[in-house]
Amino acid sequence: MQTVIKGRSMPEALYKKNGKYTRIRAVDVHPKMKESTTFYCIKCKVQVTHSQGKKSEQSKPYFRRFQNTPHLTNCKYASRKTLQEYEREVGTLENLHYGVKTPLLLQQQDKDEENTKGSNDEQKAPSSIEKHPSEIVINPKKRHKKHLLTVDDLFYELSDIEDHSDISLKSKLKDRIYGKIYYSYSQYIEIINNYKNGSLKDYFFVSGKMNINEFITLKDPLKSYAELYGKNTSIRLKIYPYTDKINKELRNLTYRTRENHKKYEFIGLLASLRKIITEGDKTIIELDIFEFDTDQYRYN
Known part of the structure; x- marks a missing residue:
């Protein structure tokens, strides 16, 4: 049976009040409001649904993907690859390490600076064609790095590691994050x-x-x-x-x-x-x- 990867949970969402979108935290949604209100993703505005969380896991309420309604492709709450999928593709997580990418704000600044350069840049020879990520084959015997771009990426990754069944591997992966990045x-x-x-x-x-x-x-x-x-x-x-x-x-x-x-x-x-x-x-x-x-x- 194929595993369905759900969209990431959200602490906040939008709802319409007097024809305008209004922010609301999942922990502030009253049960009566939940029954009568349609909620939307705070980033891409597709419909999402409210969840009370699991008391057994001491998790608080959150918003999640609405049934058969995926987030838009570029939305940060879209589905993503889990450690389980990564392990299935590569064969092992033993050589997985973590890095931090340059913040998006600085990446955007660099792009803006490039766009303001003179037309001489257009005369440069084209760079070699890079392989699409799906075409890159990872050697399981060599060290490979997974970059975390946002704080949400970090917290998601730590949660995914915590849910892994292999205690030894779980400890190893956490040690590569804590005190390092x-x-x-x-x-x-x-x-x-x-x-x-x-x-x-x-x-x-x-x-x-x-x-x-x-x-x-x-x-x-x-x-x-x-x-x-x-x-x-x-x-x-x-x-x-x-x-x-x-x-x-x-x-x-x-x-x-x-x-x-x-x-x-x-x-x-x-x-x-x-x-x-x-x-x-x-x-x-x-x-x-x-x-x-x-x-x-x-x-x-």
Whole structure:
């Protein structure tokens, strides 16, 4: 029997109110509203459905793909390849490693710069034709890398690894992510250690708790940062949104968190290091952040 790969779950969706699309979080959907409202994907606007989650797994409500209604091709919530499929194609996951791709914001900047170059570029000789991904054969005996582009990619991958049945392999794959390209809220010291020994990546993922009062410094044009907290109280992260749009989205997140009577939100970031400084007995890690997301797969 063929396995049907479902679209990725979504923490938010849209619904129509007075003829206009309005955002709503899955955790805020009232049962009566669920019965009378049609919800749409927040990215490609196809119809999605609300799910209460599984209490046995302690998972919160979310939106998922509506029956026989796939997301549009370029939508970030479209179906994707699982570790199970990857293992079936390659034959093993033993040599699978992980990397971080340049943030989409910077990729777009590079494209814009290329488009503004002079017409002389058009005279360049055509580059060799690259193979389509489906034509590339991976040698299972050699090391191969899977790149994670977004925070959602990271959280999805960790969830997929956690669900793998092979305990030894599960541990091996997690070790290739934690402390290498991802620093959880208990691993901030590893950012410092990797910076000192020269192994810190140009771009990496971080997670932690953002309190509801962080909108105060985010809306201050002279500061425009928020603090992220982990388990080690002697290390703080100061996160600087790369664009005004990210700044606004972070502020909106703190407002929604407050409205839901919560004191903080657990978030993940795609970031790069600005600098590490000492203030009294605190170590401050300053980061430029290019994207953030909440963990919709497993709530830490």
